[in-house]
Amino acid sequence: MFPEILWAVPAAGLTLPVSAAAWHHWSPHTWSYGPGLVGSALRVHLTWDHVSQGCGLSVTRRKTQVKGGVRRVSVEKKPKLRRFRPTPFGFRVRARLHDGQTPDDYQEALTRLAHAWRVDSVRIRTSGPGWVELVASRRDPLGTVTNAAPAPRDWELLKVRMGTLETGDAWVIDFRAVPHWLIMGATQSGKSTDINALVYQLAPQPVALAGLDLKGGVELTPYAKRMSKLATTRAECTGLLDDLMGILNDRMNQCREAGVRNIWQLPDDVRPMPVVVVVDEVAELYLMTDKSEKDEIARTSTLLLRNAQLGRAFGLHLVVAGQRVGSDLGPGVTALRSQITGRICHRVNDGETAKMALGDLAPDSLSAAMRIPAEMPGVAVTVGADGRWYRVRSDLTTEEMAEEASAEFAYLAPDWDALVSGRTKEKETVPADNAVDWDRLEEELT
Ligand SMILES: Nc1ncnc2c1ncn2[C@@H]1O[C@H](COP(=O)(O)OP(=O)(O)OP(=O)(O)O)[C@@H](O)[C@H]1O
Structure with missing residues (x-):
């Protein structure tokens, strides 16, 4: 031509x-x-x-x-x-x-x-x-390690820059587009680094954080200052999930009364604060050491599933991380997975876990996930908002960075009881250097 x-x-x-x-x-x-x-x-x-x-x-x-x-x-x-x-x-x-x-x-x-x-x-x-x-x-654009940049002060609500896609574009998690995320990976594959990035970048945002850590709290305790609630035993986990159901019900009623379908359609001044719940080592929630735990496990599993099902519209977001998930952990795990559309699969030890993480959404990505080398921690295959899969590498956010951010922005953590009773959007306490808005006070007094 x-x-x-x-x-x-x-x-x-x-x-x-x-x-x-x-x-x-x-x-x-x-x-x-x-x-x-x-x-x-x-x-x-x-x-x-x-x-x-x-x-x-x-x-x-x-x-x-x-x-x-x-x-x-x-x-x-x-x-x-x-x-x-x-x-x-x-x-x-x-x-x-x-x-x-x-x-x-x-x-x-x-x-x-x-x-x-x-x-x-x-x-x-x-x-x-x-x-x-x-x-x-x-x-391979993922061959180089990138240290995480300082968290942007001009954050966008519920958006976290995780790292780089293999296309060279930024890898961003947007909880409003994809409300729940499953992070799978063998030990030393980069899961905690993802959680560090989430805590580090969500800490300055008006978002409540909560954690379920059945590894005795060793993973999430460093971030406890910024977390409104951290559950480290099975009983505490059930209590926390119960509280979340309460929050969910209140928000449902609020939306019904206002005639809207989700909290994002509520006016800014009455919209409740989004809650991001990090579940570390999810298998621990489902593993039974003796039969007496059976009922408690069934209850935890149902509560987690309900939160995943209904959370999207009401600002409750789950980040579920673990080394291994398989159908052998019970039907609750498969049901939970089907409610979680965001998937991150780091290097895994068995095909079953890769299948659980990616098999239903992107079966053609399995071979890429199984080929992630051990010498490239942080590399993962992810499926996100557009439904396509990408190879990605997280930026290296260290535990120290996330811990420091947690301490710095601890004042933004709303009081859990107040959050559960729906009384607060933000914690009343403010940082020392911003404790009193003198101009406003003066205006109110005159
Ligand atoms: N994106 C990355 N680039 C370079 N190094 C990374 C990256 N992500 C993680 N690492 C390094 O890999 C190692 C393991 O990371 P991490 O602790 O996040 O893995 P993990 O899957 O949580 O391991 P575990 O299950 O044992 O806690 C750490 O030394 C970390 O610094």
């Missing part, structure tokens, strides 16, 4: 035939990223005809050919490529979908594309009506 033009590659002193379509995507900007990128651009555009055919992305169309007499012939039509752009690790490019194609067709072809383009990986970055944007990385 486009006339072939002769395009000189000055750096190599070569002259190559390049289509005008390809020329359209190159710019002096492309050159500035070096010969690697130019090589990739050449490879992608010059080989796109047969690569798209080989990857099953071309379609066969019937066409009338006039040459040597009018006749109908079949031609392979490749998808159009647009917007070739450099990225820190490679490039991204948009492909126009043929009629009848969906981004899933590209999802299936990603490994084939990576081999054809001689890159480490190709992933779908984003898609829209009729197009899909692919991002190709020449080396």
Whole structure:
């Protein structure tokens, strides 16, 4: 369709035939990223005809050919490529979908594309009506450790920057989009670092934090100052979950009376504070050491499930972490998993746990999860708001950072009893340097 033009590659002193379509995507900007990128651009555009055919992305169309007499012939039509752009690790490019194609067709072809383009990986970055944007990385963007940046003071409510996606974009957890998260991983795989990041970044926000830690509290006690409630025994866990059910019921009534479906539709001044509950080592909640615990476990399991089912609309969010979950822990675990749409699967020791974490939402991600190497802690496969899976690596948030943030923002932790009785949106105590709003006081007195 486009006339072939002769395009000189000055750096190599070569002259190559390049289509005008390809020329359209190159710019002096492309050159500035070096010969690697130019090589990739050449490879992608010059080989796109047969690569798209080989990857099953071309379609066969019937066409009338006039040459040597009018006749109908079949031609392979490749998808159009647009917007070739450099990225820190490679490039991204948009492909126009043929009629009848969906981004899933590209999802299936990603490994084939990576081999054809001689890159480490190709992933779908984003898609829209009729197009899909692919991002190709020449080396694994997750290979480097990034220390967490200081928590932003201009936080967005219930959003936490966890790390980096393999597309090079930020990996962000947004509890308002995905209310509950399951974090799975073997020991030393990076689960606690995720919880550190959550505590560190939620601490300055007007959010209540609570914890269930059946490892005797060793994991969450450092953050107790910022937590409104920390349960470390089975009885305390049941009590805390009972309290959450009470909060849930109050919020339901409040929403019903106001004629709204969720707390986010309530006016700012009456909207109750969101609560994020961290459950560490979830298997401990379900493991029975003797038969007398049976009823208590069943009760805990039901309460957790109810909170997961109803919490979304009423600002109750669960983060459930553990080394292992399997159906052998009882039907409650499988039911709980089905209520949790956010999944993070670090390196795991058994396929069953990976299946529990990802199998129902992204079965094609299992092999990627099973291949996470032990020498890359923090690397995980996640499924989030867009329903796609991504390889990710968390930023390194240390326990000290989270502990310091907990102490600094301890004054923001609402009193649990007040929260349960629905009396408070925020703890009445304020930091010393901000203890009295003198201007307001003066105004009120005069
Ligand atoms: N994103 C990351 N980049 C680099 N190192 C990391 C990352 N995440 C975790 N680590 C390191 O890996 C080690 C284990 O991390 P972490 O304690 O979070 O794992 P864990 O799964 O909670 O382990 P355990 O179950 O034994 O508590 C720590 O030394 C931590 O510093």
